[in-house]
Amino acid sequence: MGASLPPKEANLFKLIVKSYETKQYKKGLKAADAILKKFPSHGETLSMKGLTLNCMDRKTEAYELVRLGVKNDIKSHVCWHVFGLLYRSDREYREAIKCYRNALRIDPENLEILRDLSLLQAQMRDLSGFVETRQQLLSLKPNHRMNWIGFAVSQHLNSNASKAVEILEAFEGTLEDDYPPENEICEHTEMILYKVSLLEESGAFAKALEELHKNESKIVDKLSYKELEVSLLSKLGRPAEADKLYRVLLSMNPDNYRYYEGLQKCFGLYSESGQYSSDKIEKLSALYQSLSEKYTRSSAVKRIPLDFLQDESFKEAVAKYIKPLLTKGVPSLFSDLSSLYDHPRKPDILEQVVVEMEQSIRATGNYPGSDVKEPPSTLLWTLFFLAQHYDKRGQYDVALGKIDEAIAHTPTVIDLYSVKSRIMKHAGDLTAAAALADEARCMDLADRYINSECVKRMLQADQVTLAEKTAVLFTKEGDQINNLHDMQCMWYDLASGDSYFRQGDLGRALKRFLAVEKHYTDISEDQFDFHSYCLRKMTLRSYVDMLKFQDRLHSFPYFHKAAIRAIRCYLKLHDSPKSTAEEDGMSKMAPAQKKKMKKQKKAEERAKKEAESKSEESTAGGVSKSGKKNVKPVDPDPHGQKLIQVEEPMAEASKYLRLLQKHSPNSLETHLVSFEVNMRKQKFLLAFQAVKQMLKLDAENPDSHRSLIKFLLKTESTSAPTTEAEKLRWSVLEAERPSISQLQNKSLTEVNEEFLGRHKDSLVHRAAYAEMLCLLNPSKKTEAIKIIEDSTNKVVQTNGAQIEWKLKDCITVHKLLDTALLDSEAASRWKSRCAEYFPWSTYFEGKRSSVMPDSVYNTSRKTNENGDTPNHPMGQTELSDGQVEAFKSLSVST
Amino acid sequence: MGTGREVSVSLDGVRDKNLMQLKKLNTVLFPVRYNDKYYADAISSGEFTKLAYYSDICVGAIACRLEKKEGGPMRVYIMTLGVLAPYRGIGIGSKLLNHVLDMCSKQNTSEIFLHVQTNNEDAIKFYKKFGFEITETIQDYYINIEPRDCYVVTKSFAQPEANK
Incomplete structure (x- = not known):
């Protein structure tokens, strides 16, 4: 480097490089200028100066200088390397790789450049290039451990695990017997474990196990050793040994679900779907019974059986599981059990069990059949659980009743307000939900979680300014x-x-x-x-x-x-x-909402101006600093x-x-937006591909149906093909048509009718049918609207309270009537009908929602401090043992 | 006491960050809405204002105001003491009061006192158990509740000098 310079300047050049590495950029810049005074066109110096300036945030100059450097000295690997580094610093990895390659053409054995190149290849997943570079590094410097390992890893990433093993073995061959030295045992452990997992990955289980056992004394990570061993034993079909080892692992950590899963597999008692025959359930039950006697402190061992047990035995187990947790007061109990709600019968059983507990505690203070008195908080947690239970089942009125009772019982528990907020959200009153989340937040200003939850609710209620202010608190x-x-x-x-x-x-x-x-x-x-x-x-x-x-x-x-x-x-x-x-957006809103929006906008603009002037100040101060990270570029488009x-x-x-x-690729939505985008781009074949994907993923989905009809209507209505491209497209579609089972020589109207026939009872499907009916034949609008309005909402739950329709779907239907079918009368009929089903919905202006003037959440919110009158203990002076502690003292004087 | 299981009761101070807990309690416990001065006094009294936690649930509180004199002993005024209805009868109020009495004896306190409505016999009985006595009756102390009179209930501490 700097070879073409006389000794004094050559030394200065070394100084530039050193200053760059030690981040003393000003010093390096001085040295560069000193050289350039005498040799103004020296390429390598120009390049290094550019690289130094790049670190001082003078990008444009940097690129100019580096380019000039390469131009002046195109045969210098230094110039090319620097050019590569410059690109790398701007994350232009492809360009950087090109530059490195040029540098290597001039100096093929430059280790530094090879190493830099290999990093970029790993980053860009140029795996065959990565292997090549690592191999070259190894052959140049075979006495370096890192080069062996690097080559092995590159082979592994390039899907050649067995080759990677060979390399590691060759490396081990170079090691002395007393390897590793004391200070490298951890590294060596990792290498052995890596090698064993490579063997496992390539299917050589027996060899992997042998290797593992051979090195037992050298492996310091005992847990990983055991976990790998047990996995290999299972794969080798040696369940007796695996069983034993799993029990060892369980005694170390009896709450690791994977150990239980592994243990079940040892007995052939594991199924991916969680479905078991009654014979297997019996065996599993016995297994967990014996495990629970052994690992008494484990909660996993108590929780897992709830997944496979059925009916009576489930009922018994779940009651036993819930009781101590309600007594202790575990707020997460419901979310722990919420996966059980996917089961067809378990939610009913849960309801029965917990309602029984509630009644018993109310009546006697004890759980059913027990004579141990429960602490007063048990009732609170039982109500808390039930509120979430009814919320999950869509019975919002019952849920709200329970949570209100819990709040009256103990008004200081923050989780109660969070859950009430969530119920309100589900019931369709986002304003009330935000207000409740804010109430929860105020009760512990040091809790980031409830702060964040509150921010989210505010955003859901479109209170953006307020949300930002709240988020900023943390x-x-x-x-x-x-x-x-x-x-x-x-x-x-x-x-x-x-x-x-x-x-x-x-x-x-x-x-x-x-x-x-x-x-x-x-x-x-x-x-x-x-x-x-x-x-x-x-x-x-x-x-x-x-x-x-x-x-x-x-x-x-x-x-x-x-x-x-x-x-x-x-x-x-x-x-x-x-x-x-x-x-x-504005015209669709109610006038009151519009006003609110305008107000909000004004406030936002004010805040914006403030923020801008503030940020200007702060950046004005920061610009002069040369440190790279200190200056944040001002967003030109906030x-x-x-x-x-x-x-x-x-x-x-x-x-x-x-x-x-x-x-x-497995998301229906991906293909739905693909369809929408490609239709607009007139890329019909791509749109068709999207339709096909949707039909493949879920042929009966209303969106799949809509897309299919829309697509065919569009392509059939375009005039006969004229250009070559159009002809080609036409012929592809003709060839593909028979592959779509819905079509089979039927007209689109027939396809639509059949779709309705298959889904007569579903609101969303009827809506899709109606929309398409209108699209195919605009004169049938009245008929389409009738189809929607004739839909019937049914009670679906055995407990008789939950209705089938979802709020979200009903809102979609309303928007369809209002904006697509353009029948405002039908829309308003729909709205008042839905207001009955969803009394808390602000969208439908239900009579219990916060849009009603008498709602506590309406208008400017009040804190509860002086709101409703809770039951004052003033009157209740009958006391158990002469202690009234609520009303010891009253002071009004303060 | 009333429960069959042991549940731990712990005390915690009142700060800006959890002030709302005290406010929530007061909303339910007392028919009066307290002003900002009440809460400022409570916070500045430090150890003399405490929340009681029954297995991590805040169920009661004692709030005091300290009346300090230059150089002399201070007087402690109990502004409020209350426990949520479901959690009464298990010694939480006593624990709160004992804590404050303990603090009084550790610091130079001449007396601790409070106002009690004249018909609140249970409260009077409760405080008497801890060595409080009725020292005064104030006519028409309350404006909105009947009876309007109150007692001043006081417990005096022997001064350290007198102790010798």
């Missing part, structure tokens, strides 16, 4: 919204985006949804540092796990939700050009105004659509 000082962004707080982004979307503010909504996408990109970036770190630290099993996790990162629910919603924003932008979108001015919304949408199709 962020650090300074730029608050950015702080939430830095914390990658995705539930917040989603809930806030949803609220803006409902309010018709597509810019802000998009901003939030795209922020989530950004978080995922960041998470994916975050793995970069681990490529070198994990190889050095030898945490190989977790490293490979992490890479596998990263590979399916975009299939996680938050990403899925954000991408779907972003695409829906783009669809809206496409359908209604910007100016009308907002008014649209409200997403630029986002919604996008030229081709459908092109933007397609970006996210591709990710969804790759990572969430």
Whole structure:
């Protein structure tokens, strides 16, 4: 490096490199300028100066200098390497790889560049390139442990586990007998365990077990040793030994569900679906009986049998399970048991059991059949459980009765208000739900969880400004919204985006949804540092796990939700050009709501101005600093105004659509938005593909049906094909048509009728039929509306209280009547009908909802402090043993 | 006592962050809405204002105001003492009062006192058990409730000097 320079300048050049590595950028810059004074066109110096400036946040200059450097000295590997580093710092990995390759062409054995290249290849999952580079590194420096390990890992990632094992064995061959030294036993343990898991992955179970046993003394991670051993024993079909070992593991941790699962497998008593024959249930029951005698402190051993036990034995077990937890007061009891509600009979049994307990405690103070007096809080927790139970079953009036009684019993328990808030949300009164969540929040201002829950409820009730203020209570000082962004707080982004979307503010909504996408990109970036770190630290099993996790990162629910919603924003932008979108949102609202919105908007604008002036101040102070991280670039588009001015919304949408199709192919929604996007892009074959996918996933889904009809109607109505492309498309569709079982030479009207025939009793299906009927034949609108209005709502629960229709579906139907079928009379008839079914629904203006003027949650909320009059103990002076403690003293004087 | 199971009762101080707990209790326990000064006094009395937790549920509270004199012993005024109805009769009120009496004896306190409505015999009986006595009657102390008179109930502490 710096070879072409005279000695003095060569030394200065070394100084630049050293200053760069030690982050003394000013010093490096000085040295570079000194060289450039004498040799103004020295390529390597120009490059290094550029790289240094890059670290000082002078990007444009940096790129200019580095490019100039390469131009002046195209044969220098230093210049190319620096160019690569520059690209890497901007996450332009593909460009960076190209630069490294150029550098290696000049200096093929440069270890540093090879190492840098291998990291990028791992990041970009260029696996065959990764293998190649790691092999080269190993052959250049075979005495380095990390190079052996790196080569093995690269083979493993490239799906060649057995090759990886061979490499590790070759490496072990180079080791002395007394290896490892004291300070490397942990690393060595990891390597052995990695090797064993590689053998396991490649199916060589016997060899893996042998290897594991051989190295027992060298493995310090005893738990992993046992877990691997037991997994291998099971796979080798040696259940007796596995059984024994599982019991050892259980005595170490009797609450690990995986151990129980493994143990069940040893006895052939495991089924993925959780369905067992009565014979097996008996055996399982006996097994858990004996286990529970042994591991008395385990809660898993008590909980698991509730999943497989049935009827009478379930009833007995669940009562036994619940009692001590109600006595102790475990607020999470209901969520612990909520999975049992998927079972057809268990919810009824639970109801029976807990209602019996409630009655017995009320009457005698004891559980049924017991003579032990329960503490006063047992009744409270029983009511608390029942409230959640009835909420789950959709009996909101009963649920609210129970929770109100619990609150009257002990008004200081925060969870009661949270649950009441949730019931209100389910019942359709989001305003009341937000108010209750806020009440809960006020009772413990130091609890981040209830604060967050409150924020979420406020967003659901479209109280965005209030929500932001509340969220900020738990962020650090300074730029608050950015702080939430830095914390990658995705539930917040989603809930806030949803609220803006409902309010018709597509810019802000998009901003939030795209922020989530950004978080995922960041998470994916975050793995970069681990490529070198994990190889050095030898945490190989977790490293490979992490890479596998990263590979399916975009299939996680938050990403899925954000991408779907972003695409829906783009669809809206496409359908209604910007100016009308907002008014649209406004016109649908009731005048009172409109006023509220306007007020809110004004307040927001004020807050915005404040925030802007504040952030300007803070950045004005920060700009002069040269430190890279200290200066946060000001977001040039904080409200997403630029986002919604996008030229081709459908092109933007397609970006996210591709990710969804790759990572969430089993979601119906993915294909639904794909259908919508491709229809608008006139890409009929892609739209057809989407329809086919939907039919494959769920042919009877109303959206699948709608898409099918819409698609065929559109393609059949287009005129005869003229261009070659159209002809091709036509012929593909003709060829595919017979593969769709719904069609079979029937007309679309017939297809629609048959759909109705199959789903006569379902509201959502009838609505889909009606919508399509209108689409196919606009003159049949009256008939379509009649089909919807003739739907009957039935009672579905055996306990006689729950109705079949869901609030969400009824709202969708209302919107359909109002905006698609354009019959405001039918819509208002529907509304008053639904107000009966959902008395708490604010949407339908039910008579118990907060839109009613007499509701406690209406208008400006009051805290409960002086609200309703609770039962005052003033009058009750009969006392058990002469102690009245409530009213010892009264003081009004203060 | 009333229960067949042992349940732990613990005391905790009142701070800004959990003030609402005391407010919730007072809403249910007393027919009076207390003003901000009440809560400010309660917080600044420190150890003399406590919430009682019955297995992690807040079920009662004692709130005092400290009347300090320069250089002299202080007087402690019990503003409120109350326990939620379902949790009475198991010694929680006694525990709260004992705690405050304990604090009084540790700090230089001349007396502890409170107002009780004249017909509240149970309360008077309760306080007498702890060595309180009726020291005064105030006419028309209450405005909105009958009877309007109240007693001043006081427990005096022997001064350290006199103890020697």
